[in-house]
Amino acid sequence: MQDAQHIERAIALARNAEGFTHPNPMVGCVLVKDGAVVAEGWHKGPGQEHAEAMALRLAGDAARGAVAYVTLEPCNHHGRTPPCSEALIAAGVAGVVYGLRDVNPLAVGGAERLREAGIPTRLAEGRVRTACAELVRPWVHTLKCWRPWVTAKLAMSLDGFTATTSGESKWITGPEARQRGHDLRQRTGAIIVGVGTVLADNPSLDPRPEGREPAPSLKVVLDSELRTPIDAKLLTTPGVTLIVGHEDADSSRASALEDAGAEVVLLLGEGRPDIKELLRLLKERGQNDVMIESGGTLLGAAFDADVIDEVWAFTAPMILGAGRPAIASKGRTSLANALRLEKTEIEKLGQDTLLRGLKKRSAH
Amino acid sequence: MQDAQHIERAIALARNAEGFTHPNPMVGCVLVKDGAVVAEGWHKGPGQEHAEAMALRLAGDAARGAVAYVTLEPCNHHGRTPPCSEALIAAGVAGVVYGLRDVNPLAVGGAERLREAGIPTRLAEGRVRTACAELVRPWVHTLKCWRPWVTAKLAMSLDGFTATTSGESKWITGPEARQRGHDLRQRTGAIIVGVGTVLADNPSLDPRPEGREPAPSLKVVLDSELRTPIDAKLLTTPGVTLIVGHEDADSSRASALEDAGAEVVLLLGEGRPDIKELLRLLKERGQNDVMIESGGTLLGAAFDADVIDEVWAFTAPMILGAGRPAIASKGRTSLANALRLEKTEIEKLGQDTLLRGLKKRSAH
Numbered sequence: 071m072q073d074a075q076h077i078e079r080a081i082a083l084a085r086n087a088e089g090f091t092h093p094n095p096m097v098g099c100v101l102v103k104d105g106a107v108v109a110e111g112w113h114k115g116p117g118q119e120h121a122e123a124m125a126l127r128l129a130g131d132a133a134r135g136a137v138a139y140v141t142l143e144p145c146n147h148h149g150r151t152p153p154c155s156e157a158l159i160a161a162g163v164a165g166v167v168y169g170l171r172d173v174n175p176l177a178v179g180g181a182e183r184l185r186e187a188g189i190p191t192r193l194a195e196g197r198v199r200t201a202c203a204e205l206v207r208p209w210v211h212t213l214k215c216w217r218p219w220v221t222a223k224l225a226m227s228l229d230g231f232t233a234t235t236s237g238e239s240k241w242i243t244g245p246e247a248r249q250r251g252h253d254l255r256q257r258t259g260a261i262i263v264g265v266g267t268v269l270a271d272n273p274s275l276d277p278r279p280e281g282r283e284p285a286p287s288l289k290v291v292l293d294s295e296l297r298t299p300i301d302a303k304l305l306t307t308p309g310v311t312l313i314v315g316h317e318d319a320d321s322s323r324a325s326a327l328e329d330a331g332a333e334v335v336l337l338l339g340e341g342r343p344d345i346k347e348l349l350r351l352l353k354e355r356g357q358n359d360v361m362i363e364s365g366g367t368l369l370g371a372a373f374d375a376d377v378i379d380e381v382w383a384f385t386a387p388m389i390l391g392a393g394r395p396a397i398a399s400k401g402r403t404s405l406a407n408a409l410r411l412e413k414t415e416i417e418k419l420g421q422d423t424l425l426r427g428l429k430k431r432s433a434h
Numbered sequence: 435m436q437d438a439q440h441i442e443r444a445i446a447l448a449r450n451a452e453g454f455t456h457p458n459p460m461v462g463c464v465l466v467k468d469g470a471v472v473a474e475g476w477h478k479g480p481g482q483e484h485a486e487a488m489a490l491r492l493a494g495d496a497a498r499g500a501v502a503y504v505t506l507e508p509c510n511h512h513g514r515t516p517p518c519s520e521a522l523i524a525a526g527v528a529g530v531v532y533g534l535r536d537v538n539p540l541a542v543g544g545a546e547r548l549r550e551a552g553i554p555t556r557l558a559e560g561r562v563r564t565a566c567a568e569l570v571r572p573w574v575h576t577l578k579c580w581r582p583w584v585t586a587k588l589a590m591s592l593d594g595f596t597a598t599t600s601g602e603s604k605w606i607t608g609p610e611a612r613q614r615g616h617d618l619r620q621r622t623g624a625i626i627v628g629v630g631t632v633l634a635d636n637p638s639l640d641p642r643p644e645g646r647e648p649a650p651s652l653k654v655v656l657d658s659e660l661r662t663p664i665d666a667k668l669l670t671t672p673g674v675t676l677i678v679g680h681e682d683a684d685s686s687r688a689s690a691l692e693d694a695g696a697e698v699v700l701l702l703g704e705g706r707p708d709i710k711e712l713l714r715l716l717k718e719r720g721q722n723d724v725m726i727e728s729g730g731t732l733l734g735a736a737f738d739a740d741v742i743d744e745v746w747a748f749t750a751p752m753i754l755g756a757g758r759p760a761i762a763s764k765g766r767t768s769l770a771n772a773l774r775l776e777k778t779e780i781e782k783l784g785q786d787t788l789l790r791g792l793k794k795r796s797a798h
Contacts, residue, residue, distance in 0.1 A: 227772070228747055228789065229761050230594025236767040373755050381753070383592055387775035387791050389745070391737050392765025397593050401756025403600040408591070411751035416787055418780055425592065425787060427751050 076100045076107075076139035077169050077198040081205055083112040083121070084141050089277065089285025090115045092259035093356035095142060095206040097121040101129050101163070103136040120145065122154040126161045134162040139194075141202045143172040144180035155183040166191040169202025173210055208258075208359035211379065217349035221361040221380040222369055223254060224396045228385055231393035232366060237270070239394075246420035247384040251363075252279045254382055255287060260312075260352055260360040264368035265293035268302055275363075276307040288312055288357065292368055294342040296323035300330040314343050314351075345371045366398035373399050373409065381411055383425045440464050440471075440503035441533050441562040445569055447476040447485070448505050453641065453649025454479045456623035457720035459506060459570040461485040465493050465527070467500040484509065486518040490525045498526040503558075505566045507536040508544035519547040530555040533566025537574055572622075572723035575743065581713035585725040585744040586733055587618060588760045592749055595757035596730060601634075603758075610784035611748040615727075616643045618746055619651060624676075624716055624724040628732040629657035632666055639727075640671040652676055652721065656732055658706040660687035664694040678707050678715075709735045730762035737763050737773065745775055747789045 077100075084098030091097075091113055099121035101108040109132070111124030119127070122144055126133050138144075144154035144166060158166060166189060172178045181191040193199060203210070208219030225243045226232050233239035241248070255261055255277035267273060268291055275289040286309030291298050294316040298305075305311055311332040315324065316339055324334040335351065337343035345368075352360055362372055372378050383396075402408055411427025418424075448462030455461075455477055463485035465472040473496065475488025483491065486508055490497050502508075508518035508530060522530060530553060536542045545555040557563060567574070572583030589607045590596050597603035605612070619625055619641035631637060632655055639653040650673030655662050658680040662669075669675055675696040679688065680703055688698040699715065701707035709732075716724055725746075726736055736742050747760075766772055775791025782788075 224592075226593075228588075228594070228745070228749075228775075229590075229759070230592070231765075234767050234769055234772070235765040238767070238769045240769075242769065370755065373753065378753075381592070385592075385749075385789075387778045387789065388769075389737065389742075389761060389773040389775075390765055390769075391734065391761050391763030391773075395593070397753060397755050399755030401595075401599040401754055403598050403602070405598055405602045405604075405606065405752075405754075408598070409753040409755075411592075411753075412785075414751045414785065416780060416782055421776075421778065423780055423787070423789060425749075425751065 072105070073139070073167055073194050074198045076102055077141065077167065077194045077202065079107075079110070080121075080139050080141045080169070081201055083110050084205055086112050087114045089256040089258070089287070093358055095209040097140065097142045099125040099141075100139045101125045101133055101136040102139060103132065108132045108136050117150045120151055120154050123151060123157055126157055129161075135164045137165045137167060138163050139167050141169045141205055143168045143170065143178075144184070145172065145174075145177040146179035146183050147177045149177070153180070155180040158184060159187045159189060163189060165189060167194050169194045169199050170206065173213055212353060212358035216353065217346070217377065218353050218357045218360045219379050220349065220372065220377050221254060221258060221359075221382060222372060222378045223251060223361055223363045223382045223384075224369070225251070225384040226386070226396040227388045227390045227393070229389050229391065230396050231390045232396050233394040234390055235393050237394070239270075242386045242388060243384045243422045244386070244420040247386075247422040247424065249280060250417070250419050250424060251382070251384065252277050254361055255363075256282065256285050258287060258359045258361040259357045260288040260290050262290040262292065262348070262360060262362045262364065262368070264364040265291055265297050266365050266367065267363075268293070268298050268304065272303050274307045275304045276309065284308070288355070290314060290348070290352070292343055292348065295319055296327060296334070298327060298332070300326055305331050314348055316341070316343055345375045345377060349377060366395045369396065370398035373397050378409060378429060380428050381426065384419070385423045385425065387421055436469070437503070437531055437558050438562045440466055441505065441531065441558045441566065443474070444485075444503050444505045444533070445565055447474050448569055450476050451478045453620040453622070453651070457573075457722055459573040461504065461506045463489040463505075464503045465489045465497055465500040466503060467496065472496045472500050481514045484515055484518050487515060487521055490521055493525075499528045501529045501531060502527050503531050505533045505569055507532045507534065507542075508548070509536060509538070509541035510543040510547050511541045513541070517544070519544040522548060523551045523553065527553060529553060531558050533558045533563050534570065537577055576717060576722035581710070581717050581741065582624075582721045582724045583743050584713065584736065584741050585618060585622060585723075585746060586736060586742045587615060587725055587727045587746045587748075588733070589615070589748040590750070590760040591752045591754045591757070593753050593755065594760050595754045596760050597758040598754055599757050601758070603634075606750045606752060607748045607786045608750070608784040611786040611788065613644060614781070614783050614788060615746070615748065616641050618725055619727075620646065620649050622651065622723045622725040623721045624652040624654050626654040626656065626712070626724060626726045626728065626732070628728040629655055629661050630729050630731065632657070632662050632668065636667050638671045639668045640673065648672070652719070654678060654712070654716070656707055656712065659683055660691060660698065662691060662696070664690055669695050678712055680705070680707050709739050709741065713741060730759045733760065734762035737761050742773060742793060744792050745790065748783070749787045749789070751785055
């Protein structure tokens, strides 16, 4: 029970840096002695100290004899910072409780190293282990898969439309839902839109979470013919803008966009850049958690390529009867092949509903 | 506070007869003396005693000096039963608290008659008044409008489809959602489907609520060419089946269906029976609370005719990308003309979500 409480605190600490740690995982650590918290730490981002290192630094001599509660098995490798296993041994901690085995092949082995040094280690109990796994789900996914974790954000009427037949879309969902959408932008490292969204809405694409410092995201525009205007708002907001065109695109447009501050990458694809190529590219750039916040065409392409891992569906209590579909696809003929969600959570946001869920991977 | 509690009890009593009272309203009554409940009553259906009459009968002499709490103002007319106002006066009650003024022009005036007889009457306080109004909303609507209250039931994927592109539809929503749908069938007096649903699913269309006696509904099939098979399951379940064809339909088909136990009515309409004509007919037959539980074509016709008053939308956490739309309409070009819902309630039913709401009638 005590274990669970300390690990839960460590999870909350880890989330202090939500959106800032990519490509690293969020990690939190609590040092406890005689039932009292001695120090707390969390990983703030690439090149910065690990959660354990921060907690040990703040604890100083008080770390000796304390038990470390960490959301992820302490690392065992010299990366940009020294191994946490060695730091914990040097500090003389009495034990280590962790929420998830490390799956990074470069860093694994921390618990074993600690045990060799005579320090008892163990995994936390069930429920909090699940919460620790959730904390780093996209990071774990990307270590094991050729592409980042992909979250599709939908904002639509009850009958699945993002705009009326005449294209009117402002606003279907209300301010509470739109604000909640910023939490997803904050969490993910890259926000992907299609050029249609840029031309129609001129979005700024920066996370604006309530009461928190925004974590700048990579802003990605899928834009075959490089039609993004050079005065597009997203070119002026924090974070890098990556414009992904088709290999046949006009090179003078590419230069103009680069002059306006964007990075331009041209990809292969049938008529337009291939979504899978884009995701491979994003993984290479260290992205493990990306979101698609676009019209139906790009979301349809992601759906057809079967690369959607998570869905955030904001639904307004409104029926349009027809219009622009949230996901424009040829569809799947059989229910067995539908994209089914599990671990769903429902939130009421003003008049709207948010349903979040993960792609169900088991067979039926 | 005491008032609210007694009126809430009266509401619960009224709901004992949910689905059985059409075309009458559900009404409940509690007689209270010295803070204790003396007797309870509710209206069971047409031709049966009113709620007040049942409570007075059970109370006998104990009614003298009691306060009657009633969900609806006592009636003042000789209908199929004598006026409740007179019965309350004769029983010597000390006062009457009611939750909603009667709006039936034939029955109104009960409170005034009681006051003339020296019995104090008053309306209950705010929140319970609202609950009393909800109890009889379809009945009030039908008194004031040319047609019954119409509830649209949708059962669809997250992106608004009721079947895959190949027509597979069993099952999108799960057993909990389907069971909850029976509560709506129980409440309403008529269940309207299109012949397409009959041909595809051969539904029995009877309410099968959990742990309650089913209230047989009028089963209505909109069937231009009278294609309903004479061995259709719905012809064998409790309640009357009304098959509504187009005036050009084949009369031999009509005879065959009548021989199989159905009533057949032919209506005007462009190619198919007009939904408004159907609703007028249903009001004439005493229906004040009907539901449409059909495929997208009929629901689309109801949406286009703007006759949907309430929506029960069951949504499965599943994306199909394309398929048969829940509402097949030409749509509305402007968001200002969308069918917006208010007073929404969300329930999680297994993996599915039910969103219920009423058509918003105010301007934006």
